[in-house]
Amino acid sequence: MRVLFWGTPEFATPPLRALLGEGYDVVGVVTQPDRPQGRSRSTLVPSPVKTIALEEGLPVLQPDRPRGPEFLAQMEALEPDLSVVVAYGHILPQEVIDAPPMGTLNIHASLLPALRGAAPIQAAIRQGLSETGVTIMRMVRELDAGPVLLRTATPIVEHESYGELQQRLAELGALALMEALALLSLGAVVEEPQDDTLATYAPKVEREDARVDWSRPADEVARVIRAYDPKPGAFTTVHGAQVKLFGARPVSGDHSGRPGEVLASAEGGLLVACGAGAVQVAYVHPEGRRRLAAADWLQGRGVKPGDVLGSNG
Numbered sequence: 040m041r042v043l044f045w046g047t048p049e050f051a052t053p054p055l056r057a058l059l060g061e062g063y064d065v066v067g068v069v070t071q072p073d074r075p076q077g078r079s080r081s082t083l084v085p086s087p088v089k090t091i092a093l094e095e096g097l098p099v100l101q102p103d104r105p106r107g108p109e110f111l112a113q114m115e116a117l118e119p120d121l122s123v124v125v126a127y128g129h130i131l132p133q134e135v136i137d138a139p140p141m142g143t144l145n146i147h148a149s150l151l152p153a154l155r156g157a158a159p160i161q162a163a164i165r166q167g168l169s170e171t172g173v174t175i176m177r178m179v180r181e182l183d184a185g186p187v188l189l190r191t192a193t194p195i196v197e198h199e200s201y202g203e204l205q206q207r208l209a210e211l212g213a214l215a216l217m218e219a220l221a222l223l224s225l226g227a228v229v230e231e232p233q234d235d236t237l238a239t240y241a242p243k244v245e246r247e248d249a250r251v252d253w254s255r256p257a258d259e260v261a262r263v264i265r266a267y268d269p270k271p272g273a274f275t276t277v278h279g280a281q282v283k284l285f286g287a288r289p290v291s292g293d294h295s296g297r298p299g300e301v302l303a304s305a306e307g308g309l310l311v312a313c314g315a316g317a318v319q320v321a322y323v324h325p326e327g328r329r330r331l332a333a334a335d336w337l338q339g340r341g342v343k344p345g346d347v348l349g350s351n352g
Contacts (some may be wrong), residue, residue, distance in 0.1 A: 040224065040319070044138065045069045045105075046088040050123035050209045054146060055091055056214035058123070058143040065071045066117040067098035069105060071128050114138060123216065124178060133180050143178040144219070146212040148205070150174060150190050152238040155183035160205050162241035163195060165266040167258070170194050171204070175219040177230060184238075186230035188223070191215040198261075198288045200268040244271065250276045251283060252297035253349050257289035257316030264320070275299070275348040277341075280350075285330070286321025299348040301337070309333035311348060312327035 044055050058065050070092070085093070102110045105127075115138060122143040124131070126302045136143045144242035149159035151174040156162075163171040172192035179185040191211055196203060211290045222228045248269045251260060251274065264273040264287035272283035286308065287348065296302050296312030303310050308319040324330040325341055336342060 040064065040116060040141075040220070041066045041120045043067055043069065043114065043117055043122045044088070045122060045124040045127040045131075046084045046127045047071045047127050047281055049087045050125075050148075050205055050212075051088050053209045053213040054097045054123065054125050055088060057217055059095060061092075061217055064097075066119050067099055067100060068092040069100045069102070069114070069127065069339055072101045072103060099304050105129055105135055106219065112134065113153065122178075125212065128319050133177065136178050136180065136297075137343060141223075144180045144188070144216075145176050145185070147174045147176060147183055148208045148212065148217055149241070150192060151176060151183060151233065152233040154241040156241040157243040159241040160199050160208060161244055161266045164199070164201055164204065165262050166291075167262055168195055171208070173208055173215050175215050176233075184233055184235065188230055189215055189219040191218075196200045198265065199265050200265045200286070202269045246271075249273045251349060253311070254314040257313040260313045261287040261289045261318045263316070276350075277325075277346060277348050281326040282341075283324040283330075284320050284333075285323070286333075287318045290317050290319045292317075297347055299350060301342055301344050301348065303344050308340070309337055 040283065042058055043214050044065055047070050049153060068088055070086045070088045071179055072190060073085050076082055076084045089099055100113055114135065114263055119139045121141040122139050124143060124145045131143065134219060147159065149163065150172045154162050159231065170192055172190060174187055175189040176187050177185040193207065193211055219228065251263060253260065264284050267273045268285045272285065274283045275279050276282070290310060294302060294310065294312055294317035298312060298314050300312045308321040310319055322330055322331045323333045323336050325336065
């Protein structure tokens with residue numbers, strides 16, 4: 040089976056490595072163009088997927104947009120039987136989806152039809168779901184709406200962050216892809232249409248989604264912080280400056296204070312009052328400074344008991 044792999048971020052690397060490790064003929068990789076990084080924005084950095092492709096000597100295609108006769112000709116010249124898409128970053132036109140004889144498969148990080156869209160892992164944590172997983176589906180033009188080949192579920196561990204869950208789901212997606220391709224090659228796949236009436240959505244994360252609302256209950260505040268840990272980082276303000284928060288969990292007990300009020304240093308972090316209860320924050324990244332332990336920030340007088348986070352903008 041000749042496979043054309045589409046992907047860009049670190050999340051896409053375990054499935055690519057699995058395809059190579061299991062001996063699939065990966066005929067090439069489609070990934071996004073190199074992006075400028077660093078303060079000067081003068082250094083172009085390849086995507087994690089491109090880095091693996093170069094290591095393996097695979098052909099690499101990096102169109103600004105994967106469409107048009109020139110790109111389609113480049114793709115068809117690789118003669119793929121099947122495309123596999125994992126967090127590529129662009130919606131594919133129908134002629135690209137249909138170009139390989141076996142079509143195009145996608146790994147999506149939720150149990151479809153739940154949490155269609157760009158940010159299913161963050162949404163699963165923020166919503167307090169006890170379970171999520173990965174879905175191998177046949178790609179169609181509509182957003183994450185294609186028939187399902189395979190679903191694999193996993194529990195969401197207590198206090199698990201977005202980064203931790205993302206890493207687990209990337210590995211789970213690689214295993215699920217290998218199973219789905221084996222079943223496909225045996226003709227043993229029964230493709231299940233999705234029930235659109237059960238669909239929920241997880242749109243792209245916007246800046247304001249990550250702003251902490253301290254008036255909410257502690258368990259909800261903690262989930263918001265974990266949902267954007269490590270990127271983009273949930274944030275609040277103190278003394279008019281932004282600070283990002285990491286490693287949050289609700290703390291039991293009677294903690295009285297105004298929402299957002301710094302109560303004290305807690306064991307392993309900073310204790311902050313919420314609308315109901317309090318959260319312990321393990322790490323902070325104040326604007327213009329490095330990331331540091333929240334307790335050190337308190338001791339260094341970046342913040343003190345009685346300060347109210349989020350009250351200055």
